[in-house]
Amino acid sequence: MRIALAQIDLVVGDLSGNARRSIDAIEAAREAGAAITVLPELTITGYPPEDLLFKQHFLDDARVALDDVAAATSGTVAIVGFPERGGDAVYNAAAILADGEVQGIVRKVRLPNYGVFDEYRYFGAGDHAAIVEVDGVPVAVTICEDLWLPDGPAAAAAAAGATVILNTSASPYHRGKGHQRERMLAQRARDHVAVVALCNQVGGQDELVFDGHSVILDHEGLVVGRAAQFAEDLLVCDVDPAAASAARLRDPRGRLAHRPALGTPVRTVARLTTAATEHPPTSTPPRHGHPQDESPHGDGELFPTLDPIAEVYAALVLATRDYVAKNGFSTVVLGLSGGIDSTLVLLVAIDALGADRVRAIVMPSPYSSEGTQSDADRLADAVGVQRMRLGIKPAMDAYDQILAEPFSGLEMDLTEENLQARIRGNLLMALSNKHGWLVLTTGNKSEMSVGYSTLYGDSAGGFAVIKDCPKTLVYDLVAHRRQVTPDAWGTDGEHDVLASIVERPPSAELRHDQRDDQSLPPYDVLDRILEGYVELDLGRDQLVDRGLPAADVERVIRLVDLAEYKRRQSPPGVKITPRALGRDRRLPITNRYGG
Numbered sequence: 001m002r003i004a005l006a007q008i009d010l011v012v013g014d015l016s017g018n019a020r021r022s023i024d025a026i027e028a029a030r031e032a033g034a035a036i037t038v039l040p041e042l043t044i045t046g047y048p049p050e051d052l053l054f055k056q057h058f059l060d061d062a063r064v065a066l067d068d069v070a071a072a073t074s075g076t077v078a079i080v081g082f083p084e085r086g087g088d089a090v091y092n093a094a095a096i097l098a099d100g101e102v103q104g105i106v107r108k109v110r111l112p113n114y115g116v117f118d119e120y121r122y123f124g125a126g127d128h129a130a131i132v133e134v135d136g137v138p139v140a141v142t143i144c145e146d147l148w149l150p151d152g153p154a155a156a157a158a159a160a161g162a163t164v165i166l167n168t169s170a171s172p173y174h175r176g177k178g179h180q181r182e183r184m185l186a187q188r189a190r191d192h193v194a195v196v197a198l199c200n201q202v203g204g205q206d207e208l209v210f211d212g213h214s215v216i217l218d219h220e221g222l223v224v225g226r227a228a229q230f231a232e233d234l235l236v237c238d239v240d241p242a243a244a245s246a247a248r249l250r251d252p253r254g255r256l257a258h259r260p261a262l263g264t265p266v267r268t269v270a271r272l273t274t275a276a277t278e279h280p281p282t283s284t285p286p287r288h289g290h291p292q293d294e295s296p297h298g299d300g301e302l303f304p305t306l307d308p309i310a311e312v313y314a315a316l317v318l319a320t321r322d323y324v325a326k327n328g329f330s331t332v333v334l335g336l337s338g339g340i341d342s343t344l345v346l347l348v349a350i351d352a353l354g355a356d357r358v359r360a361i362v363m364p365s366p367y368s369s370e371g372t373q374s375d376a377d378r379l380a381d382a383v384g385v386q387r388m389r390l391g392i393k394p395a396m397d398a399y400d401q402i403l404a405e406p407f408s409g410l411e412m413d414l415t416e417e418n419l420q421a422r423i424r425g426n427l428l429m430a431l432s433n434k435h436g437w438l439v440l441t442t443g444n445k446s447e448m449s450v451g452y453s454t455l456y457g458d459s460a461g462g463f464a465v466i467k468d469c470p471k472t473l474v475y476d477l478v479a480h481r482r483q484v485t486p487d488a489w490g491t492d493g494e495h496d497v498l499a500s501i502v503e504r505p506p507s508a509e510l511r512h513d514q515r516d517d518q519s520l521p522p523y524d525v526l527d528r529i530l531e532g533y534v535e536l537d538l539g540r541d542q543l544v545d546r547g548l549p550a551a552d553v554e555r556v557i558r559l560v561d562l563a564e565y566k567r568r569q570s571p572p573g574v575k576i577t578p579r580a581l582g583r584d585r586r587l588p589i590t591n592r593y594g595g
């Protein structure tokens with residue numbers, strides 16, 4: 001049986017566009033001889049459509065778009081996700097399309113309602129597992145979370161005879177998630193003694209980025225096909241359900257142990273034949289990567305997976321490219337300080353958009369050092385972006401003058417420092433207004449966590465590219481990008497601009513000789529405290545038990561708690577850790593519980 005996984009980049013709310021993308025993918029899969037094509041979860045609306053699901057006309061329009069896709073299916077079967085209106089509820093559903101019509105509908109049974117998922121808010125739960133018979137093979141159709149639980153509908157469908165388990169998915173990325181997902185699927189394939197094929201969405205959607213990385217595994221849990229990470233792809237692969245069937249004769253677990261315990265009823269929702277049997281088997285493409293986990297008998301393309309830091313970098317690039325394009329911008333602008341954070345954001349931006357669609361603004365003040373400003377210039381020149389120098393001293397003087405009376409008799413303090421950041425923020429927003437450039441904000445997760453940024457100053461902007469990257473990871477990402485083009489930064493006795501930026505101690509340069517470590521613990525300590533406090537919800541004592549200095553722990557906890565109001569006002573940015581600072585971590589602003 002030939003299966004195609006159409007890993008496409010959908011746009012939330014673009015119903016007709018998503019229908020067109022689906023039709024193109026199904027047509028390409030049909031031409032490749034696929035009997036069945038799986039598309040990502042909620043294909044028609046994109047994922048997550050959020051409160052669009054409360055609008056009746058949106059649901060009606062989605063159904064019209066689904067019927068357009070159905071009309072374009074002939075000789076093949078396609079699994080296409082859509083929100084199904086059923087009585088007074090909406091279901092996260094997948095339509096079985098064939099011969100120009102909707103042949104059956106499958107409802108998601110297990111709704112995720114944790115982390116970034118809010119599915120109880122929107123959906124009713126399906127009450128049965130679904131099997132579709134395709135060319136005589138019983139195929140289970142499941143929707144994302146349905147397969148993440150060992151006792152979900154896939155288990156029931158497999159116990160009822162399904163030898164192939166398909167999954168239409170919108171599984172957002174965080175560091176290492178692709179490998180975690182593959183391991184989970186391998187376990188399901190082995191436990192259910194079935195071929196497993198998961199088609200994941202790819203692309204950026206506000207704070208989420210979907211990594212693609214769709215996979216097909218044989219009934220022994222070995223990967224037979226793997227699609228690209230962070231790029232659209234059509235994975236076409238021949239699988240062998242008969243081998244699963246034969247293995248079950250020797251492996252009685254599904255029959256004896258599972259079945260009585262599985263409460264989910266199973267229904268066969270369609271019986272279909274395709275024209276795919278007329279196609280010869282695919283020729284074996286070149287194979288590469290990770291032989292220990294991959295099937296020697298498979299014939300699908302096997303993309304090698306990226307290493308952990310390259311993977312995060314690719315996520316930032318795709319998320320930035322999609323946010324910019326899907327929101328109708330062509331060019332972005334950022335303040336380039338000669339520091340590490342704006343350096344990383346610049347590198348991601350040029351890789352996402354091309355240097356000609358990025359503008360770097362260098363905005364020296366009297367506190368800016370010659371080193372940072374010349375590194376900012378050199379860096380912009382090294383990567384070939386247009387740069388502009390806008391000195392902020394005249395604006396600082398103007399503010400001093402305007403505020404002279406209300407501030408008379410008062411010492412200079414943080415107020416004047418923050419004004420510099422606000423002047424820069426204002427200039428970037430003015431350039432944005434005038435030229436239609438989107439402002440990329442440069443704050444990292446460590447700063448965002450402790451509130452080390454100026455409200456309406458350096459935190460102003462449209463998209464916060466590295467908002468979920470701790471400072472220590474920022475260095476790793478720059479090091480990774482450096483070795484992608486090792487000769488681009490000045491070599492052999494020349495000034496190496498990237499080395500110079502990396503080696504300089506971090507400073508906001510808002511007063512003379514300022515350094516971040518005067519206000520914050522060293523970043524390696526800070527990031528360990530933050531990982532424990534922000535991502536794992538550990539308390540003071542647990543952090544101190546991990547060997548972290550008590551005074552630092554107490555101060556950081558206090559700063560994180562106090563800065564909730566700032567984070568609520570920050571631009572959206574890319575989630576790359578298991579617990580990002582956006583909808584993943586919801587704490588009250590008004591809150592007397594410390595720690």
Ligand SMILES: Nc1ncnc2c1ncn2[C@@H]1O[C@H](COP(=O)(O)OP(=O)(O)OC[C@H]2O[C@@H]([n+]3cccc(C(=O)O)c3)[C@H](O)[C@@H]2O)[C@@H](O)[C@H]1O
Nearest residue numbers: 414417418421447451452453454455457458507508519565
């Ligand atoms: N609970 C609450 N709800 C709503 N608003 C609240 C609030 N608490 C304070 N505020 C408001 O927030 C104001 C304080 O916030 P804000 O004006 O931002 O000022 P603030 O947080 O006091 O100072 C900014 C900090 O960020 C550092 N910084 C700035 C710029 C760049 C960098 C860098 O290295 O990247 C670091 C700077 O050195 C300083 O430590 C208060 O004056 C008040 O108006």
Ligand SMILES: Nc1ncnc2c1ncn2[C@@H]1O[C@H](COP(=O)(O)OP(=O)(O)OP(=O)(O)O)[C@@H](O)[C@H]1O
Nearest residue numbers: 335336337339340341342361362363364442458508
């Ligand atoms: N002289 C400057 N010219 C242009 N932009 C600046 C300048 N100083 C600060 N910015 C902008 O404000 C952001 C906050 O910078 P700041 O130097 O205060 O701290 P940072 O968090 O260490 O960032 P970076 O590592 O990029 O310097 C910078 O990333 C940059 O976008």
Ligand SMILES: NC(=O)CC[C@H](N)C(=O)O
Nearest residue numbers: 112144145148170171172
């Ligand atoms: N859309 C979904 O159901 C996704 C849930 C799944 N557990 C994931 O994190 O990928």
